[in-house]
Amino acid sequence: MSEITTIQLLTPQHWKDYELIDCGNFEKLERFGDLILIRPEPQAVWPKTLGDAEWNSRHHIKFKGRSATSGEWLKKNSKAADRWHIEYKNKDVEIKLRLGLTSFKHVGIFPEQAVNWDYISESVKSFETPQPKVLNLFAYTGGASLIAKAAGADTTHVDSIKQVVTWANENQELSGVDNIRWVVEDALKFVKRELKRGNKYNGIILDPPAYGHGPKGEKWKLEDHIMEMMQDVVQLLDPEEHFLILNTYSLGFSSVIVENLIRTSFPQVANLEIGELYLQATAGPKLPLGVFGKFRKTKKK
Known part of the structure; x- marks a missing residue:
């Protein structure tokens, strides 16, 4: 045996420098240091817990996919760091x-x-x-x-x-x-x-x-x-x-x-x-x- x-x-x-705030609808809302990002997440098959309005108000940068392997980052403020x-x-x-x-x-x-x-x-x-x-x-x-x-x-x-x-x-x-x-x-x-x-x-x-x-x-x-x-x-x-x-x-x-x-x-x-x-x-x-x-x-x- x-x-x-x-x-x-x-x-x-x-x-302290990382936090997963919410996840759902194939995305995740997460904080790295002072920046809050929205990124795709194929595992998050359930609905978001927080509403879209809160996600949109809290994030600084969002990733938008162009294909299965690449995309672009959309910044609310052009001064946000790369x-x-x-x-x-x-x-x-x-x-x-x-x-x-x-x-x-x-x-x-x-x-x-x-x-x-x-x-x-x-x-x-x-x-x-x-x-x-x-x-x-x-x-x-x-x-x-x-x-x-x-x-x-x-x-x-x-x-x-x-x-x-x-x-x-x-x-x-x-x-x-x-x-x-x-x-x-x-x-x-x-x-x-x-x-x-x-x-x-x-x-x-x-x-x-x-x-x-x-x-x-x-x-x-x-x-x-x-x-x-x-x-x-x-x-x-x-x-x-x-x-x-x-x-x-x-x-x-x-x-x-x-x-x-x-x-x-x-x-x-x-x-x-x-x-x-x-x-x-x-x-x-x-x-x-x-x-x-x-x-x-x-x-x-």
Whole structure:
């Protein structure tokens, strides 16, 4: 009989610079620092809690889609910033992030990931290894990389898009940390090379997209490649002291699928937690934003 898995619903707590105000009718109303945005949200299939009049009066900028993959930002005031900064801190670390209005509705951060950030800093701080090695795959603009580095880890950041790695480097400078290793490469290719080199990591973070491309046209499709990735990644874990986080944002994936992926790739797993990340709107609804699996092993005292 397999070990009982902890199943959780998790949402970020005590983040002064972020607030989901309301969500519904396939949109979300959210505050980043002092700016309030309206963005599309395919998961918000229910009606809005607050009325249209309140949404329209409160927001500063709204995203209007032109196609399934791009659109434009409509500002109430032309002086509203295209780029601005926010902070995140927990009991262990503090980081700063540069946000920006992109043509594909993103602003450079996925706020629900703050739950995973807390797990990363707690893990790094709990290890006896003086400078734990952490690998962040599909690392985007680097929130998780910054958290790991600020907590004291030797951090490697891998993403296939040069522009977002440059963005992550800006966030490193803002946060007052340095010496993160930046790698612009297909994540699966990088992992296979690390296996050949015999490298090990105390922490591995995976937040893969449903679809993606590497810098040389490599194709990533979550359901086609995640099993291969997991089987390779677990071989990079330090056997004595480690953590791993797998986060997926795909309408077709459940936390049970994530559990099966982890257990079949790493049968000796202990302390496995699986569940769903969500954002709690001030107006009431919970907005689901992905499923996760994570586990940690520390040296016995």
